[in-house]
Amino acid sequence: MGKTFYFIGGSTGTGLSLARKLIHEGHSVHLMARTENETGQLEGVTFSPLQITDESPLFHPAEGPIDGLVYFPGTINLKPFRSISNHDFETDWQIHFLGAVKTLRFYGEALKKSGNASVVLFSTVAVQTGMPFHTSVAAAKGAVEGFARALAAEWAPSVRVNVIAPSLTDTPLAEKLLKGDERRKAAADRHPLKRFGQPENLADAARFLLSEESSWITGQIIPVDGGMSSLKVL
């Protein structure tokens, strides 16, 4: 039977690729993001507007059951520590971490009603591997990882919670970092697998984590990073 998945963010990039896969398998997706973009217009996707940093968000009803929830919102705000403001840190904290907390507080009961639900959050390779200019995003995503592990313990066995930790992936979020042939080649060369990620690479991992195929996996941080976090290849 088709399942019901909620996406927070995900109107582009990884969300679009994942929505296509889930709909193809006969599931339905409700998307909440600032804009519909391409994901919101797919047949099988419903949409309601959401700015996750607003104090009173326009959340879709939470009656449930909800079989899975994916929290996508993120930023790539890379600056030397001396030029990154407190406001930058606060914004990243809101979008990456507090938005996920607010969402899961709101939908927790609806997820539990499914009896077999799965939550997928996103971190970054820069939590496990120190990288210059990543202080703000790494701090906020580090909080996501700790939160996810603790929540996975608290919500077991009815709701699984896992995190995908990507390296650089070719989505609208990473557009600036991948502008021009020179940057693209340098980015590909930095990875042991000699390419940067595609949205499908992250979507495949998320699809797996939402599915029965991963029914014995919870509380994990899963690197999807072309080998970046664990290999040193000359």
Ligand SMILES: NC(=O)c1ccc[n+]([C@@H]2O[C@H](COP(=O)([O-])OP(=O)(O)OC[C@H]3O[C@@H](n4cnc5c(N)ncnc54)[C@H](OP(=O)(O)O)[C@@H]3O)[C@@H](O)[C@H]2O)c1
């Ligand atoms: N791409 C990379 O290189 C990379 C690397 C490491 C980690 N990540 C993480 O992977 C996750 C997915 O990113 P992606 O690369 O797939 O980026 P993406 O294609 O830009 O998707 C991010 C989505 O989040 C939504 N969003 C952003 N800010 C929002 C807000 N304030 N309120 C509501 N929705 C918001 C956007 O939709 P709207 O604009 O319509 O709201 C967008 O659809 C993010 O958490 C990111 O931090 C990505």
